[in-house]
Amino acid sequence: xxxxxxxxxxxxxxxxxxxxxxxxxxxxxxxxxxxxxxxxxxxxxxxxxxxxxxxxxxxxxxxxxxxxxxxxxxxxxxxxxxxxxxxxxxxxxxxxxxxxxxxxxxxxxxxxxxxxxxxxxxxxxxxxxxxxx
Amino acid sequence: xxxxxxxxxxxxxxxxxxxxxxxxxxxxxxxxxxxxxxxxxxxxxxxxxxxxxxxxxxxxxxxxxxxxxxxxxxxxxxxxxxxxxxxxxxxxxxxxxxxxxxxxxxxxxxxxxxxxxxxxxxxxxxxxxxxxxxxxxxxxxxxxxxxxxxxxxxxxxxxxxxxxxxxxxxxxxxxxxxxxxxxxxxxxxxxxxxxxxxxxxxxxxxxxxxxxxxxxxxxxxxxxxxxxxxxxxxxxxxxxxxxxxxxxxxxxxxxxxxxxx
Numbered sequence: 001x002x003x004x005x006x007x008x009x010x011x012x013x014x015x016x017x018x019x020x021x022x023x024x025x026x027x028x029x030x031x032x033x034x035x036x037x038x039x040x041x042x043x044x045x046x047x048x049x050x051x052x053x054x055x056x057x058x059x060x061x062x063x064x065x066x067x068x069x070x071x072x073x074x075x076x077x078x079x080x081x082x083x084x085x086x087x088x089x090x091x092x093x094x095x096x097x098x099x100x101x102x103x104x105x106x107x108x109x110x111x112x113x114x115x116x117x118x119x120x121x122x123x124x125x126x127x128x129x130x131x132x133x
Numbered sequence: 134x135x136x137x138x139x140x141x142x143x144x145x146x147x148x149x150x151x152x153x154x155x156x157x158x159x160x161x162x163x164x165x166x167x168x169x170x171x172x173x174x175x176x177x178x179x180x181x182x183x184x185x186x187x188x189x190x191x192x193x194x195x196x197x198x199x200x201x202x203x204x205x206x207x208x209x210x211x212x213x214x215x216x217x218x219x220x221x222x223x224x225x226x227x228x229x230x231x232x233x234x235x236x237x238x239x240x241x242x243x244x245x246x247x248x249x250x251x252x253x254x255x256x257x258x259x260x261x262x263x264x265x266x267x268x269x270x271x272x273x274x275x276x277x278x279x280x281x282x283x284x285x286x287x288x289x290x291x292x293x294x295x296x297x298x299x300x301x302x303x304x305x306x307x308x309x310x311x312x313x314x315x316x317x318x319x320x321x322x323x324x325x326x327x328x329x330x331x332x333x334x335x336x337x338x339x340x341x342x343x344x345x346x347x348x349x350x351x352x353x354x355x356x357x358x359x360x361x362x363x364x365x366x367x368x369x370x371x372x373x374x375x376x377x378x379x380x381x382x383x384x385x386x387x388x389x390x391x392x393x394x
Contacts, residue, residue, distance in 0.1 A: 023235030023324055026391040048243065048382045074274050074378040075255050077163055101392045 024097075028107040032098040036066055036106065040090045045083040047072045052086055052094065052108065068094050068106040070121040079120050090114055094121070162376040167196075170373055171344060178373035180345025184307075187264060192307050192341045194269075195262045197377060198369040200253035200349075208250055208323040208353070208365055218360040223328050230326030236393030238321055243382035245277065245296040247320040248313060249335050249351050253367050259377050260339075269302055269309070274380040281311050288314050294331050296320065311337040322353070330357040345371040 024030070038056035049069040057063045070076060073083070086092060091114045096106035108121035171182035185193040204210055209217055219227065230237065240246045252258060256274040263270060267284035281302040292299055292315030300313040318330040336352040347369045354362040 023238055023241070023391065023393075025234040026236035026238075026241075026393040046383060047380050072256075072380055074380040077378060078375075099390055101390050103390060105390065 024107065027099060027101075028097040029100050030097050033095070034098050034106050035093060035095050036068065037093040038066065038091070040086055040088055040092055041065065042088060043083070043086055045073055047074075050076065052092070052111070054092060054094070064104055066104045066106060068096055068108045068121075070108045070111070076121075081119060085119060086111060086113065096121070163378065164374060165376060166374050178345070178371075180343070180371060180373065182344040184341045184343055187262065189264075191304060192309075193262055194260050194309055194339060194341055194347075197257050197259045197372040197375055198252075198347060199255075199257040199372050200367050200369050202253060202255050204253040204323065204365055204367060205250055205255065206324045208253070208325075208327055208351075209363065211366070212363060218363060220358055220360060223358040226328050227326055230321070230328075232394060234393040235321075235324055235326050236391040238324060238326065239319060240321070240324075241391060245275075245320055247322045247329065248279070248297055248316070249353060249365065250323050252337070252349060252351065252369065253365075256380055257372050257377065258369075269311075271300075272377055274377050276379060276381055279313075288312060294318070298333075298335070305338075307340060309337075309339040311335075311339070313337075328358050329353075329355050332357040345373070347371070 036054065036056050038054035040052060040054050042051075042053040044051040044053070049071065050073060052068050052070065053065060054068070055063045055065050071079075073081075093112040094106065094108050095110045095112075096108040099105040099107075110118055111121050112118045167178075169185070171179040173179045187193050217224070246254070251273055258274075259272040261270040261272065267282065269281040269283060271279040271281060277297065279297055279300055281300040283302045283304075286301055288299060288301055294317035295315055296317055296319065298313040299315040300311050302309055302311045304310070313335045314333070316329065316331060316333045316335075318328075318333065320329070321327065322329050333353070333355040336354070338350040338352075340348045342348060349367040349369055351365040351367065352362050353359065353365070
């Protein structure tokens with residue numbers, strides 16, 4: 001299956017926050033958004049964050065592995081996820097925020113599945129909007 | 134009174150069950166009808182039904198509750214920065230933590246988060262009334278728990294510092310009032326990093342408004358960190374037909390990437 005890269009970074013002025021217990025801002029830049037389309041190589045379904053690993057191919061055919069985190073399983077399960085919602089071999093498109101340290105990591109806001117479903121990935125900008133920063 | 138006897142027997146069973154499950158959180162019953170839940174004609178939980186009550190007339194607060202999550206980042210979200218009654222060192226430390234974007238938050242190392250903020254986060258808590266033992270049990274999805282003793286005992290004046298402190302409760306009319314002390318000052322009060330010390334005294338006032346809604350006023354009294362007490366007004370809602378899920382923090386791989394500023 002051909003996997004095209006759709007990588008776009010834009011400043012959106014949003015301060016995304018994790019559905020988690022520690023700082024989003026220390027690790028990710030909510031103003032730098034990324035959209036990654038690729039093939040899932042592994043799903044690490046564990047606390048305090050799940051991780052979806054995916055191989056993303058650029059226009060020159062070079063493949064890079066990215067790691068995108070989501071919320072904790074207990075929160076995601078209440079959002080309708082199961083541990084097999086995203087699995088190895090799936091083609092997905094993840095929308096999220098880039099890591100500050102330059103590593104190939106992102107904080108997932110949503111995951112678009114190959115069948116067209118879009119699932120919330122546990123990053124809550126609503127929380128940030130609710131709270132005084 | 135057979136009804137009352139059955140209630141106490143149920144309560145005793147509850148506490149035994151809680152002890153059995155406290156270290157093995159149930160993860161199987163994400164959706165499971167809760168007995169005794171009032172329902173509308175279409176079978177959905179009636180969250181505006183009257184507050185359930187114990188045989189002695191006190192509200193039954195038992196249930197799985199979820200805060201609004203408004204305060205998990207900033208427990209003082211309703212207080213202007215300039216109005217926060219920081220002690221000078223606490224203001225400096227808070228500024229430092231904000232300036233570094235909370236990269237040193239101990240909870241990122243999977244250490245416990247503070248008791249006040251646990252009632253506001255995205256994971257629910259389960260409050261269980263055990264009248265036969267004169268006790269409330271507070272269970273959290275992080276497989277941790279608190280015991281709130283209702284038997285009239287007093288908090289120690291020289292408690293051994295601990296992450297979750299020690300709690301005693303009392304009824305004030307229909308309000309459950311929980312006083313806690315004996316904290317170790319290690320967890321930040323929230324993600325933003327409001328500090329606390331071993332002098333922290335937390336008061337929680339729970340009032341069940343109806344079947345599905347509760348008001349919760351939390352008072353933070355820590356004279357070593359703040360010049361006067363301050364309050365948080367949370368509004369937990371009941372999560373019907375569900376149970377707590379396991380959520381054990383393990384090996385947070387984010388830590389090495391938390392570079393902050």
